[in-house]
Amino acid sequence: MSPLWLLRRIAGLLFALVAASAIVFVLMDLLPGDPAEIMLGTNARPDTLAALRAEMGLDRPALIRYADWALGLLRGDFGRSLTYSVPVAELVQERLAVTLPLAMMAIALTLFIALPLGAFAASRRKSLTDSTIIAVTQLGVAIPNFWFAMMLVLVFAISWRLLPSGGFPGWSAGPSAILALILPAIALALPQAAILTRVMRSSLLETLGEDYVRTARAKGLTRAEALRRHAFRNALIPVLTILGLQFSFLIAGTVVIENVFSLPGLGRLIFQAINQRDLVVVRSVVMLLIASIIVINFCVDLAYALVDPRLRGRS
């Protein structure tokens, strides 16, 4: 990878983070009016209001406030939660212990299902297996993940009593903590996997029609070898694009699913904070989620270059 290329990408990443944080700040801090009043309600006592304004530094110019907040984020200082009276960073850290494993389980499950299944369907094009996979994924794409979650609860928790219907015992509880995340991870992963399976299948079919696959066959490779050695990696490029986009759906999905299962993750934190009008928490957590989407997409960009030498350039 040429250093110039990498430098450009990193510059793009930093620019995106700054722009996104500016958008979040403008939408949540500047436009709605006085944050202190929103947080305390209109009938708050004037002196409490003034105290809060002072604490939040609302008497200072917007630009300074933005810079303060943004630099704070960089240092890991996310401000102080009003309702919990603890640093937001502490809350985030605590909640991340649920959200991060959940998201990773979901992504892993998505890939684990989608890539082999898509490849399998493509290799048996136009067979009964293929059409069945197509039909199932078509249905999977149409199912809202939170409804799917409810149905999973209905079957596995309420009817069969195999898995917990919600809540999280904490990691100290050991295996039961993992059990608590299984249904949420499946609910998140399956609809995503349905999309990705379709992408994998069509991308692989397209690649199998390429001239270089025919070259490989002419060289004496069997159909399966040509698929494995010459089509699979090439077919991953469009899959990567979709995976990057899916990450933003996954983040949104996690927020919703955590609420379905009452999991104490970042998504639940946001909604508790919204109900308690704790803007400091909402703003910082939203920013954190958006930043993670941007960073993941940056990583997808790097992954492109790992897969595709044409993007690397020769140094």
Next chain:
Amino acid sequence: MSALTRPSSSAAHPSLWFGAAMTAIVVLIALVSLVWTPQDPTAMEMTQRLQGPSALHWLGTDRFGRDVLSMAMAGAAISLQVSFVAIAFGMALGVPLGLFAAMRGGVLDEAAMRMSDLIFAFPALLTAIMLRELFGPGALNAMIAIGIFNVPVFARVTYGAALSLRTRDFVTASRLAGKSETLIALDHILPNVLPLLIVQATIQLSLGILAEAALSYMGLGVQPPAPSWGRMLNDAQTLMAVAPRLALVPGLCIVFTVLGLNLLGDGLRDKLDPRLRRRQA
């Protein structure tokens, strides 16, 4: 040879007709619900709480004694309305942005496209959370949040297609015929991008339905007493053990609608895309 290796795929489009029929049913129900539903979907009748299906309430009642069928019908109208307006919003901003960026093709236009890509990092749910303080929770909030996410989607599709069309010989021919860039964009580029936009709009509509459901489930979209599928699901959640029917009905409504739109989109793509693809052959 190329003509032989690709058998004509336009022979039959079963998914197109299935999808069109399913979508038509949903649209019809939504339209009917505007003037007539079996019962008033907002009327609560505490004596009729959690009734099973009956002659009076075909799909039973919820915990406030509201008629589930009527709520589901009215929910279709809300759901379609929100995602339709959101997609129109996304197209109205995204298509011109993509078109002009592609036609002018300068460094600044490229930068504008990069900026619009940044919006991909703002899922509708997070945008809705941020806009909540601005507009308050409600249908408008959902429309704008979903709409904003659709701007870069349509900008990308338009930009990509227009960029490749712009270098094609017939556009050069039009330029040699003395036409201005604006006229070329309207006479040649837009009509050729249109099929792609129609396909994309169908897909985005189905994503919009899903997003709307999630938003109202989370209390960020349509507010009670207006019925919506997402809201109904939220209400049903605590009653899952008692009345799973309440969760099944709106859920299946969503699946039916989204499935119909997806099939329609797939069918349209098969029907419309090969003509665009043949240009490369």
Next chain:
Amino acid sequence: MTLLVLDDLVATLDGAALLRGVNLRVAQGEIVGLVGESGSGKSMTALAIMQLLPERTASTGQILFGGRDLTQTAEAAMCAIRGRDIGLIFQEPMTALNPLKTVGDQIAESFMLHEGLAYAEALDKTRAAMDRVGLADIPATRYPHELSGGQRQRIVIAMAIACRPKLIIADEPTSALDVTTQAQILDLLRSITRESGAALLLISHDLAVVASMADRIAVMKDGRIVEEGATRSFFGAMRDPYAHALYEASVHRPARQPMMNKTAPFFVAENCTRLYRKPSLFRADPQPLRAVDHVSLALSPGESVGLVGESGSGKSTLARALLGLDPLDQGTLTLDGVVLDPARKQDRLRLRRKVQLVFQDPYSSFDPRRTIGWSMTEALGHLTEPVSESDKARRVAALLEQVGLAPDFAGRFPHEMSGGQRQRAAIARALMTDPELIVLDEPVSALDVSIRARILDLLADLQAQHSVTYLFITHDLTLLRAVTDRTLVMQKGKIVEEGPTARLLDEPQHPYTQALVAASPDLPAHVAGLQSDV
């Protein structure tokens, strides 16, 4: 000894006949040329031999390779034959290689597959194979996108010959390449087959290429071999009317009046320079590419001027600049004594009214969503005074008739017409504003040989009728000789030689022109040579 026998080979796909009974023999060490136009089934024949026909293709007949019937050979055994005993070379070097793997790995794969070598040993043999195809100075660790088209085709050849196959099939191996590269690749193929004793089945649409290479020629049409014979006696003894027509079309020279007394030029380009800068937000590219470098030319009424050069020579860029499609970085355009600045809209319109263009690819030169009539009249009202609908229809009908199309073509969509018909319509469109100059950008190179001849006749007729000037951009020297009075040779953005076409081709002065002439297969001369030998 006979190596390959195709016996009454028939193939059908979904009811459409691909091959209708192909009979062909290839002896050991022999070079057989298979010629045909698009859709004749020549590529299908190659794929049939490899047993790589599209799925669902049904076939009957025999393919005997070294006595073994390949149609009855199991897929696993076939995989052992492909690449080891039969090597296949494809047309498109740009897409025939996997972009994500190094070229070395792709060649090494053959050795590992067929000779059971370990990766390191395979790489050694890969190096030798690359040396053999003239890529001694290219590291095996390169990726395909880092190589030129000619180099990639050499890689494809190295892959095909890696295991020293008994038969090499080359399907249009040079059609995507420049003339000089084509000559080098053909030389390479010839020397490799001769030295290894392999047989070569060379498939091409170009009779000139085949005649210069093959021991025997077979002509294919509609899934059958219609004519076959030893190259030496082939051209004197053609019996099949199609084979005869194909030859006539290949050497066709339209009847045209050469320019006798040239009048003063009406269109003058002086000192034109066009730079290509890499786009950047912050600063100008310090080392722009000089795509067109101080080029001057003057065109007189009614003459036909050729502009020849290979890809990257700048000839298309020059054409775009002359048409005012791209701005000039330097230089002036003068039309009928008036200096025009293409950056100004009024001047641009003036220029376009008098200078029009016919494109190479008839498939993309019409908007697929507009009728031919609509597209033809696009200029009216923009380059001319507004024209009434009935006048438009009348002019369209008149021009369609002139180019040999019925008036009802005005209402057709491009996909309802053949390539040749579209090219006729494109010529009619160019004539709509009564231009003085028409730039013809490779106007027949995308067409089949027989259609090509008719379009050339049409162009000659129209020039006589309208006394319009042609600037004929081409890479084909035979064509140049047939249709132009004067020729400009372009290389690296500069015009390196110019003069009357016949003299320039017979006595080229500049080394580049000499190389071009030497590399171009010349069918009439070749045939004349063959016949004097007999």
